[in-house]
Amino acid sequence: TIKNEVDLQVLHLLGPKTEADLEKKPKVRRKGRLKQKAAVVENGEVGTETLSLLEQLRGEALKFHKPGENYKTEGYVVTPNTMALLKQHLAVTGGQVRTRFPPEPNGILHIGHAKAINFNFGYAKANGGVCFLRYDDTNPEKEEEKYFTAIRDMVEWLGYQPYAVTHASDYFDQLYTWALELIRRGHAYVCHQKVEEIKGHNPAPSPWRDRPAEESLLLFEDMRKGKFGEGEATLRMKLVMEDGKMDPVAYRVKFTPHHRTGDKWCIYPTYDYTHCLCDSIEHITHSLCTKEFQARRSSYFWLCNALDVYCPVQWEYGRLNLLYTVVSKRKIIRLVETGAVRDWDDPRLFTLTALRRRGFPAEAINNFCARVGVTVAQATMEPHLLEACVREVLNEKAPRAMAVLEPLKVTITNFPALDVLVPNFPADETRGFHKVPFQPTIYIEETDFREDIDKGYKRLAPGQPVGLRHTGYVIAVQNVIKDAGGRVMELEVTCTKSDAADKPKAFIHWVSEPLACEVRLYERLFLHKNPEDPAEVPGGFLSDLNPDSLRVIDTALVDRSVLSAQPFSKFQFERLGYFSVDPDSSARKLVFNRTVTLKEDPGKD
C-alpha cells in the first residue's frame, strides 16, 4: 500500500504518462524523494455527521471526469484516434455515466465487496447513470453456478438493480479476434517461457519477444487448437507495467471446460487482457477499482490504445478491510473444513451472506460504507464501528420483545390476572403495541435474582422487590424453593401494583406462557486484530480462534409475540440485544441469532 501511495504521488507530480514513459523501466521513478503520507486510516472515526453516500458521490470531492471527457483525466493517454472514439462513445451512451461491478464468480462476496457495490452502483445512481453486473469469469477452473446466483442475490439484497448482467465470457469471440489483431500489429507474441521463469525478481526478458508476427499468429492458432500443453505457450503483450513487470500474459492454455462456453476454448484470456476490453465493449465511463490495480492502469490504457478501441478511465479507491476477521476464499474454506465455522454464511464471518444471516440490515452495511468514505485511502476498520451502524438501524427497525436466556420459574401467589400491552417501540408509542400474556407463572433470568446482595445490586432479592417491565407491577420474594443441593429452583412472590408500592430500584424483563427457542450468541471469531499477520499471530489464523465465539442456548424462552416470525425478522429482546430469526428455525422451534448487543460493551454488574 505504501508503494502504491508513492506511485500515486509520483503520478501526480510528473503529470500524465505518455506511452514513452511506460516503455521505460519504472524503477527510476519509484525512487521518489517524497515522504509517504500514512494513507492507511486505521480505526477511522465513524461519525454520524458523515454525508450520505449519494451526497458524497454527487459532490465535487470526487474529481471524476464527465462522460466523454476522458482525456481531461490526468494520466489518460491521448492518441490520434481518441477524440473520434470518444465521439462514438458518446453517441452510444448518450452521455450517460456507466459503471460496472465486476466480481469473479469464484467465491462469496464479503464486506469489502460491499464497498465496491456501493461505489459502483451508487456513483451511477447518484449521477443518473447505469451500472452493469459483470461476472469476470475468464478463469474456467473455479466457477460454480451457486456463486453466480449468490452474488446477484447479495447485490439485490443491498438494494441495487443491475442495468444488465453480463459475463466476460460473453466477449470471448471478440477478445480472440482482438488478440489476433494485437499480434498483427506487433504488440503481442507467443512465448514459451515457463511460469517460474516469468515470475520472481528481474525475470529474463522473453527470447521470443521479437519473433515475427506471422510466426506468433501461427503459434497462437496452434494454442487455440490444443497443440500446446498447459504452460508450454502463452500470448504476451509487449509492455512494461508500473511495477516493472514486463510483458503481462494475455492468453494461456487451460484444458478445462468453461462454465458457460463449454468445450469451445482451450485458451483463456487473463484479467490484464480481458478487463479493460470488456469495459471498452460495454462503454464504461468510470472503471472503478481498488488500489492494487493502480499498477495495472498503464496496461489498461495501453491495451485499449494498442487496439484503437474506446478507452474508459480507470479510477482507484481504497480497499475496505475489517479487523478480527479473514475474508479470503481460501481461508474461509479452511475454516469451514476444520469446523471452526459452520458454513460460508456462519454469522461469525464477514461474508455478506453471513452478515445477512446474523441480522445485519443491508441499510446498515450501506451506511457503514458511506461513512468509511470513498477516498483513495485504504480503510481498516474495527468491527464495532460496523456494529454501531447496525444498532442505529435496528433501534428504528426492530420491534421489542422479551426473552429469557436462563429461565428461573417464578410463581405469583396473589396473581391479579391480566394481559399486558407492550409497545413495539417504547420511544414512539404511535408505532403500536403487542399483547403478551401475563399469568401466575412467569420466568425471569436466573441472574436477575440473588439471595445475597451487595451494594451495587439493584434487582430481585429477598427483601428487595423489583419491577416487571410493562406490567405495572412490582414483585417481592415470598418463598425460595430449593432442590436437595441447595440450588434455587423456583420463587414464590407476591405482586403489588407499582403505584401502590415504593418505586423499585430496577425493572426486569420476563416471559409468561413462553415459546421455547434456541438462541445463538456470538463473539469475535478471532482473538487478534490481524489474525493473518504472522507478526501478531505466529501460529497462523487457525491458531487464533476464539474458543467462546459461539454459545448456543437451546433452552431459552421467548414471548409469544414472535410466534410467526419469518427468517431474518429482527427484534430487540429487552436488555439482551438485537436478534434475528435464523433460517434454521422450524415451525417447532425458532432459532435466534444475536446480531449485536444493545451497547457496545454490555455492562456487567
Next chain:
Amino acid sequence: MEARVAQAVARLARQENEIKCLTAEIERLKNFGCLGVSPSLEGLRDENAKLKYRLNFLRKSLQEERSKAVKSSMININSCLQELFGAAIQAAYPDLENPPLVVTTSQQPKFGDYQCNSAMGIAQILLKRMEQKISPREIAEKIVQNIPSNECIEKVEIAGPGFINVHLRKDFVSRQLSSLLVNGVQPPAVGRRRKVIVDFSSPNIAKEMHVGHLRSTIIGESMCRLFEFVGHDVLRLNHLGDWGTQFGMLIAHLQDKFPDYLTVSPPIGDLQAFYKESKRRFDTEEDFKKRAYQCVVMLQSKNPDFLKAWNLICDVSRKEFQKIYKCLDITLVERGESFYQDMMKDIVQEFEEKGFVQVDDGRKIVFVPGCSVPLTIMKSDGGYTYDTSDLAALRHRLFEEKADILIYVVDSGQSVHLQTVFAAGRMIGWYDPKVTRVAHAAFGVVLGEDKKKFRTRSGDTVRLMDLLDEGLNRAMEKLKDKERDKVLSEEELRAAQTAVAFGCIKYADLSHNRLNDYVFSFDKMLDDRGNTAAYLLYAFTRIRSIARLATVDEQQLQKAAREEVVVLEHEKEWKLGKCILRFPEVLQKILDDLLLHTLCDYLYELATTFTEFYDNCYCVEKDRQSGVVVKVNMWRLLLCEATAVVMAKGFDILGIKPVERM
C-alpha cells in the same frame, strides 16, 4: 439410581455419537473417500480430465484442419494435363459433345513425358457424326494451338498419325518435388470429405477363417487406408456371420456339454471341433435336432439365457479372429448380421408397402429388373434370409450411417447376390448411383500351387493361423539363408521377420488384380527378385541407408529441401523425378477402380527406376582408397528422400511395415 441414569445417559450419548461417526464414514467410503487418502489421486484425476479435454480438443482441431487442408494436396500431373487438353479440345471444337480425352504417360523418352491421343478419336467422330473428313494430324495441330497458357508444359510435338507428345517443364517438376519434400506426402485433391463404409473380412462365428477371408481382410484394410489417407471419414465394418440356425445346434450342444455355462465360463478351446460335434449330432440325433430348432426360437425371442450362450460362443470366435487381425494390423468395427435382426421386419414392410412383394409358394419374393434371380425376403416359415439382412444392412448404412461411398469387399461368388441387393435398393429409391457409390469390390479365389483350390495336403481347408505361422517360419529361413542373422540384432531380426512374412502375404495378394484367381506360393512371395514385398522392402532399406552413410541427417535434408533446387539434368534423374510425381495419379486411379495392384505395380516401377538412377548417378562420392566422403550431391539425396517418402506412404496404404534395417 440417579448416578446410574446419568451413566446410562452418558453411554447413550457416546453411542449416538459413534453411530453418527460411522454413518459419516460410510458416506465417505461410498464416495470413494477411502481412495481420498492418496494425495496424488486427486492430482491424477485432474490430469486425466485435462488430458481427456485436450484429446477431444485436438480431435476437433484435426477435423477443422482436414476440412480446409485441401490446399496442400499433391498435384496430379495427369489430370492437370487432361484439364489443359480438355480446354484445348473444347476451344478447337466447341460443337463436339463429349469428345474423347485420353492422356497417358509416354512409354519412351523420345515420345516426351506424356501423350494425348485424342486426335484420332476426334477424327473418327467428325467423320461419323458430321461427315467431315479431317486428318488426325490436322486435328492435333488445332488442339495444340488452343492449349491454354500453363506452368507445366515445356513443349508439345505432333508425331505419327496425330499423337501429341508432351514435354514437361523441368522447373515445374523440380518445384513439385521440393514441395513434396517440405510438406510431406499429401493426398491428391478429392473434393469434399465423404463418409466411406467398407464392409470386409466378415468371417463366420464358430467357423475357422480361411484364405478367402484373408483376401477380403487384406484388400479391405488397404482400401480403408487409402480412403483415410485422402481425407475421407471411413467406417470399417466387419459383417460377421453371427446369427442364424447354426446357433440353435451350438447352443443345444453347449447346454448338454456345459450345463452350468451361465455361471462358469465354458472352456471351449477348439470351437471348430465343437461345431463339428454339434453338426454331427444335429444330423444324426432326431431329438437333438428338434431341440436345436427350439433353441433358435428362444434365441430369436432374446431369452437372456440363450443370449448369454450365444455371446459365449461368439466370444470364443472373436478371440481367434482378433489374433489374426492383430498379426496383420487390421482395424475393424464389429457389426454382424445380428445387428440388423430387428430391422428386417421393417424392410419387408417397406417393400410390401411399395408393392414390390410377390408371394410365391408361401415365400415373399421381390423381382428386381435386370436381375435373373428374385430376392427372397421372407421364407414360408416366416424367417428371414441373407437377402433380407443384406437389404437391412444396406438401408442402415445409407440412412443411419449416411454413407457416400459404400464398398463390399466380398468374393466374386457373391456378385449376383450383391448386384441384386444393390439393384433392389435403387429400385425402392434408397440411393441414386449418381450421388452415392455402392460397389462390390469382388475378388477371385485363392489357388494352391497346383492351380486347384487352396487346401492342405490332407484336403482340409487351411487354417489361417497356421498359414501365418508358416509365413513366419519361411521368412526366418529366408533371412538366415542370406545370413542376415549374423548382421542384425535379435530385435532387428524379429522385426524383419514379421515385416517380411506379413508384408509378403499381403503384398502377394494385393499385387495381383483382385478380379483374377490367385496362386498362393510362399516361394514366389518371398523371392527377393521381381515384384514382391521382399524386393521392395530391401530396396527401401537401401534407399534409407544412402543418406545415413553420407552422414546427412534429417535436419540437413529438410534444410536442403527448402533451399536447394532439385536438379533434373541427368536423364535418369528426370525419369525418377517424374515417376515419383505419378503417385497421386496412381492413387486417383485406384479410388476410381478400386484395383490396388496398380499401386504395387507403381511401387515396383519406382523401385526399379530408382535403381537405374542410382546405378547411373553418384549421390555420394567417396575416395576410392580411404572410403572417406569427398562430395555429397545434395539434390540427388533429395531425390532419394522423395523416393523413400513416397514408398513409405505406399507401404502404409498397403499395410506393409518397412524396417530400418534388414
